[in-house]
Structures are given as structure tokens and as C-alpha cells.
Amino acid sequence: MSAAGERPRSVLRLGDAVATGFTALAARKARSLLSITGIAIAVASLVCVTGLAASAQAALIDQLGRDGNLLTVAAGQTFSGNPTPLPPTAETMVRAIPPVTAVTAVGTVPDATVRRTDAIPALQTNGITVLAAEPSFGAVMSTPLVAGRALDRVAQAYPEVVLGFSAAQNLGIDRLDGGTAVTIDGASWPVVGILAPSTVAPEVDDAALVSFPVAVRLLHFDGTATRIYLRADPDQVAAVDAVLPFTVSPQQPEAVEVRRPSDILTARIAAKNAFVGLYVALAAVALLVGGLSIANVMIVAVVERRTEIGLRRALGARSRHIAQQFLTESALLALIGGLIGAGIGAAVTAAAATAQGEQVIVPLPSLAAALAAAVSVGLVAGVWPALRAARLPPAEALRAGE
Incomplete structure (x- = not known):
């Protein structure tokens, strides 16, 4: 109080x-x-x-955790802008590097055009490249599919194509109904799959993938790889990166381009x-x-x-x-x-x-x-x-x- x-x-x-x-x-x-x-x-x-x-x-x-150990190897380009082939022994030599765990290769098929139908002029290619891919491509790249399936054993004997995400969009293909097809060099090829967008391999987004044997037989491809993708021990990526140019091309290591897609991420x-x-x-x-x-x-x-x-x-x-x-x-x-x-x-x-x-x-x-x-x-x-x-x-x- x-x-x-x-x-x-x-x-x-x-x-x-x-x-x-x-x-x-x-x-x-x-x-x-x-x-x-x-x-x-x-x-x-x-x-x-x-x-x-x-x-x-x-x-x-x-x-980055999934693709931090991915490396790509490519050679230079010709005057026309097409990639030059790697030495025939390049893939074998890369596989021989001890920390390398998986290897696959693709080859650019020159002068091959991809169109929705024959009615579209051959010059309207939408920038789509035809790539011959090995069966191990899907496993090494780990790029998921938004539709269909990857190139399998059937694709090694018959003409089948898997489209990159941007290539499918440019062709107006967003789903597969069993009869979806594109025209490659005047012939109809069934589309069996569409890849999801690829951050680590943007060149695949604008590509149509076919198998090596079929590309050689039907598209006059010489079978030479123009780009190699490889997975290495995550702790040895830098070491593998350093030796790749000399391993792929001992005579001209400076002509070999080695890229770490993880740098993009x-x-x-x-x-x-x-x-x-x-x-x-x-x-x-x-x-x-x-x-x-x-x-x-x-x-x-x-x-x-x-x-x-x-x-x-x-x-x-x-x-x-x-x-x-x-x-x-x-x-x-x-x-x-x-x-x-x-x-x-x-x-x-x-x-x-x-x-x-x-x-x-x-x-x-x-x-x-x-x-x-x-x-x-x-x-x-x-x-x-x-x-x-x-x-x-x-x-x-x-x-x-x-």
C-alpha cells in the first residue's frame, strides 16, 4: 500500500x-x-x-552429387563445324585408366537430317543432330526418360530412334503412341523414347540417338566416335581430368577437349x-x-x-x-x-x-x-x-x- x-x-x-x-x-x-x-x-x-x-x-x-564424376572427351571441329573423329583407340585407352569406372561413346552422323515428315523441306532440320550411341549410353549418362524406352537390343538390329528433349519439342512430339515416327534421310524411323532435359550433356538435348550398327548400315556412318563420356572414382576426377588429353591423343593432346559437366552445375x-x-x-x-x-x-x-x-x-x-x-x-x-x-x-x-x-x-x-x-x-x-x-x-x- x-x-x-x-x-x-x-x-x-x-x-x-x-x-x-x-x-x-x-x-x-x-x-x-x-x-x-x-x-x-x-x-x-x-x-x-x-x-x-x-x-x-x-x-x-x-x-552434382550424381554427376560430379562425369567427364566428356571430344576432339576439335572441321572447317564445316562438324566434330573431328577421335583416334580409333581413344575409347580403349580411356577404359584402361584405373580410376575410370564406366565409359560410353557417341558419334556424329554427318549430313543426316531429321524431320517430322517428308513434306518438310530437308533444309529445315531445327538444328537436330543425329548421334550414333552405344548400348551403354543410358547407364553411363543416367539421363531419365520422359516417355518410352532407351535404345536396347532391338535397336542394334532395327531402325529405332530416341529423341533428346529439345529435339522432341522442335519436332512437336510430346508423347508416344506406338506410331510416332520421324524421317531420317528420307526413311521413316519409329520414335521409341524421349529423354528428359540434360544439364550435364546439353548436346544430347538437340540430338536424335540411333544405334551404332544401324547407323553404319543405313546412314553411311563410318563408326568412329566423336565424343566419349566416362565416369571416374569421385576422389580421382581431377587426376583423370589431367591425364585424359595425353591418353586419348598422345601426339596432339592440345587438340582434345576435356569437359567437366559438374562445372556447369x-x-x-x-x-x-x-x-x-x-x-x-x-x-x-x-x-x-x-x-x-x-x-x-x-x-x-x-x-x-x-x-x-x-x-x-x-x-x-x-x-x-x-x-x-x-x-x-x-x-x-x-x-x-x-x-x-x-x-x-x-x-x-x-x-x-x-x-x-x-x-x-x-x-x-x-x-x-x-x-x-x-x-x-x-x-x-x-x-x-x-x-x-x-x-x-x-x-x-x-x-x-x-
């Missing part, structure tokens, strides 16, 4: 401040909704950017990281704009509620309690917007990742950071209105309501 004449101690509990804050926000529904919407959009953008980037990077890292991961930084910066700007909206709403609220402020001061509320109340309201605006934005961002991330066939990942640290950033912006936005309300003289505030 306070001593006689002593002013009663004024206390503002957090629960009371939150309840009063909700009541005040509900009284200004339209303005509160606009402020909440701005914060929600910014937070949803932050969550979407980090979530979609994490989902895409997880897929790339997973592929690494570059794509780095590029995604760069874009994530840009998009996060843009979302941060949107969050600052949302904070300005909250500050504007709270300043107007101070002007409108001067009578309330004066009455509370007259009843014993201290300046810090008035400031605490307005800070609580601005934080509530930001928190509600942040929670709504986080939910929207997570839902959009899940929908987009699922549509692209990727693993759905919404990083919890990013989610927590987005919410924390929203609340921090709300608190900062409420500082000036809170100070302005706290410094308002009680007598002047009461007179303003008369």
Missing part, C-alpha cells in the same frame, strides 16, 4: 498492451489492413526468394546465389516501404487519439506507458503482416517447387529472419509516433478533444 499522498504506481502489463493494441487496430480496419498488406507482400517475397532458391539449389546439389549454383542476393535486397526495400506505411498510420493515430492519451495521462499513465502502447501497436501490425506473408510465401514456394518437380524447402532460419526483420521494422517505424505521443502534455491533449 502506498503512503498517504503518494501517487499510485502505474503499471502497463504486456497482455493489457496487446489487448488494447488489437482493439485500436480493429478501430482503424482499412488503414491497418493496408499496412499489414505491405508488410505481408515484403515478407512473402523474402520467403519465396529464399525458399525457391533453396529448393532449386538442393536439386542442383543432388545432381557449380556455375548455376553460383548464379542462383547471386540472383538471390539481388531479390533479397529488393524485398528488403519493399519491407522498408511497409515500415513507412506503419509509421504514417501510427502518426495519424497519435493525432486522432490525443484525447485518449490525455485522459490516460490524467488517470496516472506515465509517458513510457504511452510510448509502450504505440510501439506495441506498430509491432502488432508488422507481426500480423509478417505471419500472413510467411504463410503465403511458404505456400507459393511449395506450389512452385512441386510444379518444377523439386524438393520443397522453406529454410526455417530464413523464415525466422523474415519475421524478425518485419517486427524490427515495425518497432523502428513506431519509435517516432510513440515518442510524439509520450511527449504530448496531458492538459493540451485533453483540450484538443473539447
Whole structure:
């Protein structure tokens, strides 16, 4: 109990401040909704950017784990742009390297054209290359099929073709019905499979694959490989990369091109990281704009509620309690917007990742950071209105309501 004449101690509990804050926000529904919407959009953008980037990077890292030990070997090109053949002993020599675990080869069939029908002019090839492939191609490359099957034993004796993903799109083929066929050098070849997009072997996307024996018999192919794909012990990839040019062509190692498709995946991961930084910066700007909206709403609220402020001061509320109340309201605006934005961002991330066939990942640290950033912006936005309300003289505030 306070001593006689002593002013009663004024206390503002957090629960009371939150309840009063909700009541005040509900009284200004339209303005509160606009402020909440701005914060929600910014937070949803932050969550979407980090979530979609994490989902895409997880897929790339997973592929890097599968294809990080893949290497390709090719020679130079002729003046016409066609790849020159590798030495006849190239594939045998590559197989002899101890860390190499699997090898396959393809050969470019020169002057072979692929069209949907004979009615299409021979010059309209859509950039599709005919590649002769060995039976081990599918096992070594691990490229899945979106339709049909790979070249099997039947394809070693009969004309059958597997299309790369881009080649199938250019030909207008998106499904197989048993009668799907293309024209190669004037003859009809049944399409038995369509490959999925290949990140590690983009040259296959624009190719029509046939078997070596049939290409030799029907397309006047000389049977020489122009590109070798190999898998190596993951711990020895760099060592194999270093010796491949000298192994394939001891006389002219500089004419041999060795590529590590994993470098493409690494570059794509780095590029995604760069874009994530840009998009996060843009979302941060949107969050600052949302904070300005909250500050504007709270300043107007101070002007409108001067009578309330004066009455509370007259009843014993201290300046810090008035400031605490307005800070609580601005934080509530930001928190509600942040929670709504986080939910929207997570839902959009899940929908987009699922549509692209990727693993759905919404990083919890990013989610927590987005919410924390929203609340921090709300608190900062409420500082000036809170100070302005706290410094308002009680007598002047009461007179303003008369």
C-alpha cells in the first residue's frame, strides 16, 4: 500500500498492451489492413526468394552429387563445324585408366537430317543432330526418360530412334503412341523414347540417338566416335581430368577437349546465389516501404487519439506507458503482416517447387529472419509516433478533444 499522498504506481502489463493494441487496430480496419498488406507482400517475397532458391539449389546439389564424376572427351571441329573423329583407340585407352569406372561413346552422323515428315523441306532440320550411341549410353549418362524406352537390343538390329528433349519439342512430339515416327534421310524411323532435359550433356538435348550398327548400315556412318563420356572414382576426377588429353591423343593432346559437366552445375549454383542476393535486397526495400506505411498510420493515430492519451495521462499513465502502447501497436501490425506473408510465401514456394518437380524447402532460419526483420521494422517505424505521443502534455491533449 502506498503512503498517504503518494501517487499510485502505474503499471502497463504486456497482455493489457496487446489487448488494447488489437482493439485500436480493429478501430482503424482499412488503414491497418493496408499496412499489414505491405508488410505481408515484403515478407512473402523474402520467403519465396529464399525458399525457391533453396529448393532449386538442393536439386542442383543432388545432381552434382550424381554427376560430379562425369567427364566428356571430344576432339576439335572441321572447317564445316562438324566434330573431328577421335583416334580409333581413344575409347580403349580411356577404359584402361584405373580410376575410370564406366565409359560410353557417341558419334556424329554427318549430313543426316531429321524431320517430322517428308513434306518438310530437308533444309529445315531445327538444328537436330543425329548421334550414333552405344548400348551403354543410358547407364553411363543416367539421363531419365520422359516417355518410352532407351535404345536396347532391338535397336542394334532395327531402325529405332530416341529423341533428346529439345529435339522432341522442335519436332512437336510430346508423347508416344506406338506410331510416332520421324524421317531420317528420307526413311521413316519409329520414335521409341524421349529423354528428359540434360544439364550435364546439353548436346544430347538437340540430338536424335540411333544405334551404332544401324547407323553404319543405313546412314553411311563410318563408326568412329566423336565424343566419349566416362565416369571416374569421385576422389580421382581431377587426376583423370589431367591425364585424359595425353591418353586419348598422345601426339596432339592440345587438340582434345576435356569437359567437366559438374562445372556447369557449380556455375548455376553460383548464379542462383547471386540472383538471390539481388531479390533479397529488393524485398528488403519493399519491407522498408511497409515500415513507412506503419509509421504514417501510427502518426495519424497519435493525432486522432490525443484525447485518449490525455485522459490516460490524467488517470496516472506515465509517458513510457504511452510510448509502450504505440510501439506495441506498430509491432502488432508488422507481426500480423509478417505471419500472413510467411504463410503465403511458404505456400507459393511449395506450389512452385512441386510444379518444377523439386524438393520443397522453406529454410526455417530464413523464415525466422523474415519475421524478425518485419517486427524490427515495425518497432523502428513506431519509435517516432510513440515518442510524439509520450511527449504530448496531458492538459493540451485533453483540450484538443473539447
